[in-house]
Amino acid sequence: MIGRIYLPTCIKTEYYITDTIKFSYPVVCQLVDRQVQQRMNYQIYNLMMKVISELMEPGITTYITGFYEIKTNEREVLSITLNALGDFGGAHPVNVVRSLNFNTMTGKSYKLGQLFKPDSNYIEKLSDIIKAEIKRREIPLIGKFKGIKPNQDYYIADKNLIIYFQQGEITPNYVGLPYFSIPIYDISDMIIEDNILDRMLYWL
Incomplete structure (x- = not known):
């Protein structure tokens, strides 16, 4: 009898770009359950926007560069980080890292x-x-x-x-x-x- 086969979750890269922001972020793709896929992508996008807002300072132009890292993608577990660096033009840059940890069968993050x-x-x-x-x-x-x-x-x-x-x-x-x-x-x-x-x- 063949045991259950666990495949990595499909991930593609998309970009959020403005005059002062360049952020590459992961998009979950090709899941059988599209509602789960949508739920996960909604959380990822919202977290990216939260990270961006954490770095914004009122009245100061902030240049933000962001990217993601896949820490685990196996056994129906997806653990990712969103990493961003805020440059305030002369002041010391600030680094923010946030993460999401999913069950890819349900789309729940823990x-x-x-x-x-x-x-x-x-x-x-x-x-x-x-x-x-x-x-x-x-x-x-x-x-x-x-x-x-x-x-x-x-x-x-x-x-x-x-x-x-x-x-x-x-x-x-x-x-x-x-x-x-x-x-x-x-x-x-x-x-x-x-x-x-x-x-x-x-x-x-």
């Missing part, structure tokens, strides 16, 4: 808090892992690290949960965006079964 069991105490446990990594890597902080939020930015890559913070969120601007890689297998006891993170545990 917030971090939706991946873990309600009684798992995942916020404290993940925060402790990150706190130890901050210390090990001697990452400079703006103030005391207070832990992650239920909607903390993340993506999935190489069977790792990557939790990250925006520029200036917990570290000085010159540090950029700090990323923390956590092997999914190490936190498997906290994960809700059959969600996008759980799917990465198979065939480890």
Whole structure:
């Protein structure tokens, strides 16, 4: 008996271009369920516009360059980031990265808090892992690290949960965006079964 075959989701590149913005973004294509495809593309486009708005400053001409990266595209999981750099003409540029993490069968995108069991105490446990990594890597902080939020930015890559913070969120601007890689297998006891993170545990 042949097992189920999981194919990568079809992605094509489109561009949002104005006098001051050039942003390449992913478009999901060729899904059997067109409503799911439309739902995913709507979320991607809306996130791109949100990233652009985060970089806009009233009364200041902002030049924005943006692109996307596919972090995971397998097992009916699509994890992508939208990366943008805002240039304010002389001032220090600002980098923003946001992500979406989809179940490609349903078109649902998951917030971090939706991946873990309600009684798992995942916020404290993940925060402790990150706190130890901050210390090990001697990452400079703006103030005391207070832990992650239920909607903390993340993506999935190489069977790792990557939790990250925006520029200036917990570290000085010159540090950029700090990323923390956590092997999914190490936190498997906290994960809700059959969600996008759980799917990465198979065939480890």
